Amino acid sequence: MEIYRTDVGKKYAMAISGVMLLGFVVFHMIGNLHVFQGAAQINTYGEGLRDLGEPLFPRTLVLWAFLRVPLAAAFAVHIHAAYTLGYTNLKARGTHYQSPRDYLVANYASRTMRWSGTIVLLFLAWHLADLTWGIKTVNSEFARGDIYNNLVFTFSRWPVVVLYLAAQIALAFHIRHGAWSLFQSIGANNPRFNKFRRTFANTFTAIIVIGFMAVPLGTVFGIIH
Amino acid sequence: MDLTLEVWRQAGESAEGRFETYDAPDVSEDMSFLEMLDLVNERLIAEEREPIAFDHDCREGICGSCGVMINGKAHGPQLGTATCQLHMRQFEDGDRIVVEPWRAKAFAIVRDLVVDRSPLDRIIEAGGYISAPTGAAPDANMIPVPKESADAAMDAAACIGCAACIAACPNSAGQLFTSAKLAHLDLLPQGQPERYKRVEAMVETMEEFFGSCTNHGECESACPKSISIDNIALMNRDYLIAKLKNRKLAGQH
Ligand code: HEM
Ligand code: FES
Numbered sequence: 288m289e290i291y292r293t294d295v296g297k298k299y300a301m302a303i304s305g306v307m308l309l310g311f312v313v314f315h316m317i318g319n320l321h322v323f324q325g326a327a328q329i330n331t332y333g334e335g336l337r338d339l340g341e342p343l344f345p346r347t348l349v350l351w352a353f354l355r356v357p358l359a360a361a362f363a364v365h366i367h368a369a370y371t372l373g374y375t376n377l378k379a380r381g382t383h384y385q386s387p388r389d390y391l392v393a394n395y396a397s398r399t400m401r402w403s404g405t406i407v408l409l410f411l412a413w414h415l416a417d418l419t420w421g422i423k424t425v426n427s428e429f430a431r432g433d434i435y436n437n438l439v440f441t442f443s444r445w446p447v448v449v450l451y452l453a454a455q456i457a458l459a460f461h462i463r464h465g466a467w468s469l470f471q472s473i474g475a476n477n478p479r480f481n482k483f484r485r486t487f488a489n490t491f492t493a494i495i496v497i498g499f500m501a502v503p504l505g506t507v508f509g510i511i512h
Numbered sequence: 513m514d515l516t517l518e519v520w521r522q523a524g525e526s527a528e529g530r531f532e533t534y535d536a537p538d539v540s541e542d543m544s545f546l547e548m549l550d551l552v553n554e555r556l557i558a559e560e561r562e563p564i565a566f567d568h569d570c571r572e573g574i575c576g577s578c579g580v581m582i583n584g585k586a587h588g589p590q591l592g593t594a595t596c597q598l599h600m601r602q603f604e605d606g607d608r609i610v611v612e613p614w615r616a617k618a619f620a621i622v623r624d625l626v627v628d629r630s631p632l633d634r635i636i637e638a639g640g641y642i643s644a645p646t647g648a649a650p651d652a653n654m655i656p657v658p659k660e661s662a663d664a665a666m667d668a669a670a671c672i673g674c675a676a677c678i679a680a681c682p683n684s685a686g687q688l689f690t691s692a693k694l695a696h697l698d699l700l701p702q703g704q705p706e707r708y709k710r711v712e713a714m715v716e717t718m719e720e721f722f723g724s725c726t727n728h729g730e731c732e733s734a735c736p737k738s739i740s741i742d743n744i745a746l747m748n749r750d751y752l753i754a755k756l757k758n759r760k761l762a763g764q765h
Contacts, residue, residue: 290755294724295715295748372724376683379723381617385520385531386610389584391591393682393728400726468727474749476742 294375297368302472304361304368305465309491311358312458316498322511323501326435333434366408373401396464403461410454417441435511442506451503455496463492513539513605517552519564520612525620531610541601545588546571546578548600565624571596573736576672579679580625581612586676586734594674594736614679618721629675631721632689638717639710640693642702661699668695670737678722680734686722688731690714691743698750708754715751 290296318336321329340349396403416422418437421429428440441447466488470476505511515536522529534556539548546568553563569575573594580595582588588598603609611625619627669692677688694711697703703710725744732741 290752293716293751294719295751296755298724298748299752372726376685376723376726379617379684379721380615382615384581384584384612384615385529386518386581386612387584388682390682390728390730391585391680391733393730397726397728398682464727471725471727471741471745472748474745474747474752476745476749478742481742 291368294372297372298472300364301368301372302469304365305469307357307361308365309462309466311361312462312495312499316495319502320498322435322438323505326433329434329438330432334432362408366404369401369404394464396460397468400461400464403457406454406457407461410450410457413450414454417447438502439506439511442503442511448503448507452500455499458499459492459496462495463488466491513541513600513603513607515539515548515603515606516608518608518610519624521562521564521624522613522621524623529621531612539600541599541603543600544571544596545582545598545600546596565622565626567626568596573597574672576674579614579674579676579736581610581614581679583610586614586680587674587736591733592736592738594672597736614675616675616678616684616722618684619675619678627675629673632673632675632686634721635686635690635714635717636693638713639706640697640714642697643706646702655701657700665696665699668692668699668739668743671696671735671739672737674736676734676736677731677739680730681723681725682728682730683723683726685725685731686718687725687744687747688735688739688741690718691747692739694747694750695743698746708750708757708759711747711750712754715747 288296291300318332319329321332336354337347337350339354390398413425416425418426418429418434418441421431421437423429426437426441429437442451467484470484502511517534517536518531519534520529521532534552536548536552539551543551546566549564549566556563566580567577569577571578573596576594578595579587582595582598587593587595588602590598590602613619613621613625614627614629616627618631619629622628671689671692673689675689678684678686681687694714697710698707727741727744729741732739
């Protein structure tokens with residue numbers, strides 16, 4: 288696409304892939320909450336994702352073609368744009384300010400997007416190895432299909448709980464800025480709705496992060512056992 | 513009031529620069545920041561030392577030439593105020609004030625605090641005007657314009673091209689300047705025929721010089737005219753239309 292060659296075009300790509308990733312985190316968070324209904328429910332839900340589209344399509348086809356591949360593509364585009372734009376911005380300053388800057392509104396979240404994003408990415412690698420692929424060195428008790436006990440085992444190790452919670456904090460910073468920023472990037476600006484954009488980003492972030500944190504915390508406090 | 517200044521001194525574009533410390537005693541709080549620098553310079557000249565070079569012209573906040581970083585903030589601590597309109601009562605007796613030129617790769621340092629802002633002219637040349645000769649000013653109300661559009665266009669037209677937006681932006685992005693120059697034409701009927709050609713040309717010229725926007729909003733609060741980042745959203749939307757829409761139809765937008 289010709290438009291992706293421009294910086295403004297790359298921001299569109301970041302915003303659109305960002306929306307896809309936001310959609311993923313919403314559904315992933317909601318799906319996870321099945322764990323509070325017990326082992327049978329969450330395990331059926333996990334299988335259900337693989338059965339999506341049956342009997343019209345072969346098993347797991349919908350999962351791959353409409354969820355996994357597009358998500359991986361969104362990640363790839365998002366990260367490629369993030370790093371190329373980040374490099375452009377680094378070069379655009381030339382000599383850095385030699386005295387300390389005193390920012391007025393650029394906040395911690397907006398200035399650390401590439402770091403919060405990188406933490407989320409590193410966490411994702413661990414998370415897939417831990418609970419999707421079940422690599423033995425990461426999750427020695429992994430049993431495919433037994434989502435409930437895999438969770439209970441992984442959160443029986445306190446460093447893992449800390450890791451999951453820390454990753455959620457990074458995600459919170461990332462989407463708190465991202466879920467506001469994307470409106471500007473795609474030119475969605477209307478005085479009538481603008482005041483809701485900030486509220487939307489804050490509320491969205493709070494719901495996502497609380498929902499995700501509920502699972503490791505639920506295990507620590509013995510609700511999931 | 514008695515102040516201490518730390519001012520960036522640099523003899524030319526490729527010369528080595530450094531901060532120099534100057535005492536500035538007996539500054540009146542009624543002086544503007546530039547008058548304070550004048551006072552320091554008069555003393556430097558009396559001591560046969562090289563005065564501090566800084567850019568200025570109108571000294572009434574309309575020409576855009578006077579911008580510098582003051583204590584890490586573009587145009588200093590007072591919001592919506594250019595350096596020439598900043599008064600010393602914004603500071604306190606005994607303050608240490610650090611003054612640094614705008615930093616962006618595209619803005620070469622000419623001398624001390626003076627930078628070359630001509631990349632902004634390149635952006636204007638790419639389309640920041642109306643190419644049809646329009647003759648003398650038409651009668652008022654010959655072309656009806658909704659009040660809201662006229663106001664929004666006027667707000668964008670308040671841009672004085674000082675480059676504080678780029679200097680303050682953590683990414684050195686030129687979005688606020690470019691989008692203001694686009695909006696003051698594109699919100700009015702006269703700007704419509706060249707609207708999409710204009711946004712394409714000006715955005716792409718901007719990208720040759722500056723960084724990319726990540727919506728920090730730092731530009732808006734640094735702007736001496738408080739120009740809104742709403743203009744950036746409008747620019748982004750028009751840019752997509754310019755790229756993707758059938759131009760024959762987009763002209764009727
Ligand atoms: C689940 C994971 C993620 C979600 C939900 C997400 C979401 C978003 C959203 C909605 C935006 C705003 C887009 C815009 O304004 O154009 C954004 C921007 C950004 N993302 Fe992500 N992202 C994720 C992962 C990542 C990763 C892995 C990285 C990189 C390593 C990353 C780096 C960035 C950067 C640098 C920005 C630009 C900052 C800005 O526009 O202010 N993100 N992200
Ligand atoms: S000197 Fe003209 S704007 Fe400050």
